[in-house]
Amino acid sequence: MKDIKLNPDLRINKVKIPGTSLYVVIVDEFLLDTSSVMNFAHNIAYFNPMFSDNSFYPGIRDNMPLPYMRLLKSFFEDRIITKNNSQNDTVSSFHKCLLSLTTCQPSQLTTEQKLPHIDSFDERDYAFVHYLSGEELGGTSLYRYKPENLIQFTEEYQPILAKMFTDIKNSPEDHEGYITSSTSVFEQVLKIDAKFNRLVIYQGNLLHSANLISKESYNNDPKTGRLSIASFASIK
Template sequence: MNFAHNIAYFNPMFSDNSFYPGIRDNMPQPYLRVLHAFFQNEILPKIDNKNYRESILHKSLLSLVSCKPANLIADQKVPHIDSCDERDYAFVHYLSPEELGGTSIYKYIPKNIIEFKQEHKPLLADIVNEVKKAPDEHQGYLSGSTSLFEQVFKVDAKFNRLVIYQGNLLHSANIFSEQSCLADAKKGRLSIASFASVR
């Protein structure tokens, strides 16, 4: 927490070439080493029906939601995927309390899809366009089911909880309140987002 509160230099929204609705900084290498060792030794052997032998941790980003709902662009109002490859994994390490929101997995109702593969990649632009056609339902952050998206699984935030899931699952942060959008590492929705691949 010392790094987050006193050392991190948060870069502006979009500077990491993602649609994350806030500010970010790279985590120090010691954090990446510990996380990678945990994933390699404790999680990788437990992935069902797979014979994966190695993993690569690509990056870990200290992440603070800062964008107010009224300022979101359409791409930030939809659940997203991090990859179309089931061998890619996403991690969320929550550093704020439950009331600031966890993470949910969604189904894209028109196509009945939760897990995206390469053949589904063209649908991503369609999803954003469909949201633009339903502005009344998608005025800000997604925080539950709509006519386009069904919330199929929800993980509550808890301080120091680590959640790991396949990056090709349609997902979104649960952001309910104005406090979740405070650009203050001591009061806002702070987490660490990490990304890994297995082979």
């Protein structure tokens, strides 16, 4: 994967998140050539079982090779952080880049997998989703927790997560499987469509969930299933 390169003609757009002053960054045609990434995904990756990465991700994962992480880090620092920060010495620390394939059937989901989630309470933490499949398999949505009118969670709101969990259990008819739209507990405030070779960047303390809209969205074949790369980083 040494030849992996940014597309010089990639397109960067910022989409405002309703109800906040925050934005999601959408990068289309991120990589110049995806063949090495797809070869790794289809022929080399060793997918580990669900929960092996200590997350509730509803599928199987493997670590991406370091050249991918280095490229993403360089892009984030040079093209995203510097445009949003007046300081030129801001650096990022990448924790994980995980090739991810959703495989869990709706009937097998735990309660934790049926509700939107956050990755962190720190607004300096960021999540990245690089889609390696098309719109038909589902993108990502951001949500508002209606009872507390919350989209972004900081440390002070940690106790509310337990209340969210209870609300889900008390409204099972509204949360039988994957969340893909507004419910009695959550309002879908922004829906981001998947697109092959599209990279999406947002703060990790925003309430979000994958939008698994098709039966093929939880297919265990990386050549036809919902394949993406999930990455996590912090800025200093």
